[in-house]
Amino acid sequence: MKYILFLILANSLFCESTFITPMEYASSLYKNPRGIGCQKCHGENGEGLLIAKYIHKGKEKEFIGPQINNISFEKFANELSKRKRGMPRYFLTDSEVQALYRYLHRNDKKSEKKN
Numbered sequence: 001m002k003y004i005l006f007l008i009l010a011n012s013l014f015c016e017s018t019f020i021t022p023m024e025y026a027s028s029l030y031k032n033p034r035g036i037g038c039q040k041c042h043g044e045n046g047e048g049l050l051i052a053k054y055i056h057k058g059k060e061k062e063f064i065g066p067q068i069n070n071i072s073f074e075k076f077a078n079e080l081s082k083r084k085r086g087m088p089r090y091f092l093t094d095s096e097v098q099a100l101y102r103y104l105h106r107n108d109k110k111s112e113k114k115n
């Protein structure tokens with residue numbers, strides 16, 4: 001019991017002095033949304049990932065999380081609101097979708113960011 005109290009206290013002390021930046025927020029959203037993390041299927045930076053290979057009707061098939069750091073914001077937002085084959089549905093808010101998109105483009109050249 002004492003241990004638990006200590007943890008709660010330590011946690012609240014820690015949280016009070018911690019402000020997360022918008023990019024830290026976006027990073028945690030990408031890696032830990034309400035469900036399975038995007039990086040598990042799309043790679044750490046949205047570069048795309050081969051998730052599994054399998055044989056279907058005698059043919060080798062690949063289950064791939066496509067690259068998602070090279071598409072427009074319109075397409076990104078639009079695709080996320082659709083039901084997709086092989087991808088969980090997240091029901092993200094507009095600002096969450098924006099944060100995720102910003103996260104995936106955090107290393108883009110400065111000149112491309114101005115919009």
Ligand code: HEC
Pocket residue numbers: 030033036037038039040041042064065066067068071075076077079080084085086087088090100
């Ligand atoms: C279980 C694996 C999995 C997870 C987790 C996952 N995706 Fe996907 N995603 C896929 C697959 C597979 C497709 C391709 C679906 C298709 O072709 O119909 C896809 C497609 C997409 C597309 C459309 C890409 C395009 O060019 O059409 C976007 C955008 C996307 N995912 C974003 C995300 C984001 C953001 C997250 C986290 C919130 C996420 N995905 C989590 C498997 C996943």
